[in-house]
Amino acid sequence: MVRYEYRCPTSGPWDVAIPMGAAEAMRPCPHCGQMSPRRWTAPLLLRANRRLTGARLREEASRDAPEVTAAVPAGVRRSRPAPDPRQAGLPRP
Numbered sequence: 684m685v686r687y688e689y690r691c692p693t694s695g696p697w698d699v700a701i702p703m704g705a706a707e708a709m710r711p712c713p714h715c716g717q718m719s720p721r722r723w724t725a726p727l728l729l730r731a732n733r734r735l736t737g738a739r740l741r742e743e744a745s746r747d748a749p750e751v752t753a754a755v756p757a758g759v760r761r762s763r764p765a766p767d768p769r770q771a772g773l774p775r776p
């Protein structure tokens with residue numbers, strides 16, 4: 684599915700997701716039914732969600748250069764794992 688953008692003379696721009704190559708030059712507006720001409724836009728460049736784009740960029744950057752933590756964050760307590768009672772009877776070095 685590809686998003687194609689149309690512009691209604693009354694309601695303004697709107698888009699529709701249809702199979703690639705199925706976009707007509709004119710489509711009826713979903714709000715008022717008036718025939719709207721297709722607008723030629725770069726695909727998905729104007730509709731990118733900033734938060735989603737930022738998450739994708741961070742995920743891609745972490746593949747090659749992951750952020751390294753040098754210290755335990757403030758407010759986090761270190762806890763040791765509970766000792767295994769089966770090791771109590773073992774000889775000590």
Ligand SMILES: [Zn+2]
Nearest residue numbers: 691694712715
């Ligand atoms: Zn309209």
